[in-house]
Amino acid sequence: MSNTGKTITAAILVIGNEILSGRTQDSNTQYIAEKLNGIGVRVGEVRVVPDIADKIVTALGTLRHNYTYVFTTGGIGPTHDDITTECIARAFGVDCPINAEAQQILEAYYGAAELTDARLRMARIPVGATLIPNPVSAAPGFRIENVHVMAGVPRIMQAMMDSILGQLEHGTPMLSNTIACDLGESMIAAEMGALEAEYAGVEIGSYPHYRVGSLSLSVVLRGTDAVPLVAATRRLAQIIAAKGGTVKLMALQADIA
Amino acid sequence: MSNTGKTITAAILVIGNEILSGRTQDSNTQYIAEKLNGIGVRVGEVRVVPDIADKIVTALGTLRHNYTYVFTTGGIGPTHDDITTECIARAFGVDCPINAEAQQILEAYYGAAELTDARLRMARIPVGATLIPNPVSAAPGFRIENVHVMAGVPRIMQAMMDSILGQLEHGTPMLSNTIACDLGESMIAAEMGALEAEYAGVEIGSYPHYRVGSLSLSVVLRGTDAVPLVAATRRLAQIIAAKGGTVKLMALQADIA
Numbered sequence: 001m002s003n004t005g006k007t008i009t010a011a012i013l014v015i016g017n018e019i020l021s022g023r024t025q026d027s028n029t030q031y032i033a034e035k036l037n038g039i040g041v042r043v044g045e046v047r048v049v050p051d052i053a054d055k056i057v058t059a060l061g062t063l064r065h066n067y068t069y070v071f072t073t074g075g076i077g078p079t080h081d082d083i084t085t086e087c088i089a090r091a092f093g094v095d096c097p098i099n100a101e102a103q104q105i106l107e108a109y110y111g112a113a114e115l116t117d118a119r120l121r122m123a124r125i126p127v128g129a130t131l132i133p134n135p136v137s138a139a140p141g142f143r144i145e146n147v148h149v150m151a152g153v154p155r156i157m158q159a160m161m162d163s164i165l166g167q168l169e170h171g172t173p174m175l176s177n178t179i180a181c182d183l184g185e186s187m188i189a190a191e192m193g194a195l196e197a198e199y200a201g202v203e204i205g206s207y208p209h210y211r212v213g214s215l216s217l218s219v220v221l222r223g224t225d226a227v228p229l230v231a232a233t234r235r236l237a238q239i240i241a242a243k244g245g246t247v248k249l250m251a252l253q254a255d256i257a
Numbered sequence: 258m259s260n261t262g263k264t265i266t267a268a269i270l271v272i273g274n275e276i277l278s279g280r281t282q283d284s285n286t287q288y289i290a291e292k293l294n295g296i297g298v299r300v301g302e303v304r305v306v307p308d309i310a311d312k313i314v315t316a317l318g319t320l321r322h323n324y325t326y327v328f329t330t331g332g333i334g335p336t337h338d339d340i341t342t343e344c345i346a347r348a349f350g351v352d353c354p355i356n357a358e359a360q361q362i363l364e365a366y367y368g369a370a371e372l373t374d375a376r377l378r379m380a381r382i383p384v385g386a387t388l389i390p391n392p393v394s395a396a397p398g399f400r401i402e403n404v405h406v407m408a409g410v411p412r413i414m415q416a417m418m419d420s421i422l423g424q425l426e427h428g429t430p431m432l433s434n435t436i437a438c439d440l441g442e443s444m445i446a447a448e449m450g451a452l453e454a455e456y457a458g459v460e461i462g463s464y465p466h467y468r469v470g471s472l473s474l475s476v477v478l479r480g481t482d483a484v485p486l487v488a489a490t491r492r493l494a495q496i497i498a499a500k501g502g503t504v505k506l507m508a509l510q511a512d513i514a
Contacts, residue, residue, distance in 0.1 A: 016462075017460065018464060018477070019286070020290060020299075020300040020301065020302075021291075021300070021433075021479070022286075022288075022290030022291030022292075023477065024464070025284065025287045026283075026286070026287075027282065029276070029279075030279050030282045032279075033276075034278075034279030035279075037278050037279050042277075043278070043279075044277065044307065044312075045306055045312070046276070046277065046303075046304065047304050048286070048302065048303035048304075050301065051462070077443075078442060078443035079442050079449055079450065079463050080449055080453055081453075081461065116443060118446030119443045122443075153467065176280075185336050186334075186375040186376045186379075189335045189336040189375030189378075190374065190375055192336055192337055192338075193336065203338075205275060205308070205338050206334070207275060208334070208410055209410065210410065215394075
């Protein structure tokens with residue numbers, strides 16, 4: 001579903017005490033953001049909230065109205081701290097009964113005799129939602145209106161995200177050119193600002209990093225229109241050379257040759 | 258500054274397009290969250306916003322009123338896309354002139370002749386703020402009221418965070434006991450819920466993970482009072498054994514021996 005010219009936006013809502021305590025490094029945000037970026041959907045905001053119903057409901061209420069899509073991760077398992085599903089139902093003002101299709105999926109996976117109350121909890125799905133398949137451990141995610149509710153375990157979340165991706169509306173793809181060089185960013189700060197002002201629609205970000213004691217700089221130029229993007233990239237490479245810098249690497253989605 | 262019995266909270270505001278595009282994996286959140294957790298400060302929320310002034314100002318306006326402390330990362334370098342400092346000034350309704358102390362620090366680092374306009378931009382500090390030292394690359398962060406403004410480059414951010422830590426009010430330390438076992442979480446879901454209900458102030462989270470095709474489960478019990486925490490941990494170990502599970506690892510801050 002390509003839709004060139006339209007801006008499609010998304011927010012990510014990460015649900016889980018373990019991220020906020022620092023116990024767990026969130027990697028789901030980057031996975032989701034990369035996938036969405038690849039189909040031209042712009043992630044405009046990420047929020048991480050604890051397993052507290054009011055916080056989840058409030059964040060969801062804001063995000064689902066401000067962005068085309070919302071993607072949540074975490075809190076849909078079988079235990080007492082898995083409260084995402086009921087919070088989503090509450091946010092949409094709908095009930096959350098056992099879903100027949102989800103129950104069938106869980107019965108097929110666990111066997112009817114092993115489908116305990118705890119496991120059956122994972123078949124509760126808000127009214128009006130459609131299921132998102134879970135090829136890893138059966139218990140499905142779901143989509144309700146513009147909100148996609150996924151597991152927190154990265155392997156499961158990734159499978160869910162991959163299965164959703166084809167159903168999303170695509171935006172205009174964002175092209176990205178990166179130039180890595182050996183100059184400090186303050187050496188070319190004024191020039192980057194001037195380039196961004198000159199080439200409308202080209203966004204320039206500069207990211208210094210330290211490796212084994214030496215500083216290097218990645219400059220990322222992004223835009224939906226290849227023509228000004230290529231022109232700005234070419235100009236930046238010339239500026240770096242004129243300042244005595246060496247371009248160490250170019251990663252180009254829009255070619256400057 | 259220990260303050261047993263008081264709940265001290267914090268929010269983290271990550272500023273940067275590179276996180277939202279998926280280009281960069283944020284690691285600053287985990288570093289800050291772990292350090293704060295260690296002094297009993299509870300991180301209640303994380304937000305990631307792009308380099309867009311209105312988004313930064315709005316998020317900061319909400320977070321600084323809802324939490325004891327706010328920690329921001331990113332956007333305080335010398336380039337055109339570094340807009341955090343002016344956004345903070347705007348959020349507090351103060352000016353943002355060249356700060357004499359910051360200018361001295363930059364002059365000492367670069368030499369007066371090399372202190373270009375771009376670099377001097379990093380000496381602009383909101384009125385009323387105090388500086389946070391940067392032992393890596395000189396350009397300081399700052400604290401204004403309850404908001405701490407830090408660099409985005411992890412090495413610099415970590416040095417800044419470490420220097421701030423001693424000045425923060427400490428909360429009641431959160432103790433954390435982890436039991437790893439080979440049961441699926443649905444096997445002990447009801448029991449974990451019952452334990453949490455029985456032991457007031459003990460929070461129980463369960464985190465399944467997949468490694469080389471096999472499922473394992475970490476259960477994290479957290480609380481500020483060691484007595485119920487130890488009792489709940491001991492009971493959980495008994496429950497796991499009674500269900501035929503094997504405890505593979507125990508990481509205990511409050512001992513159950």
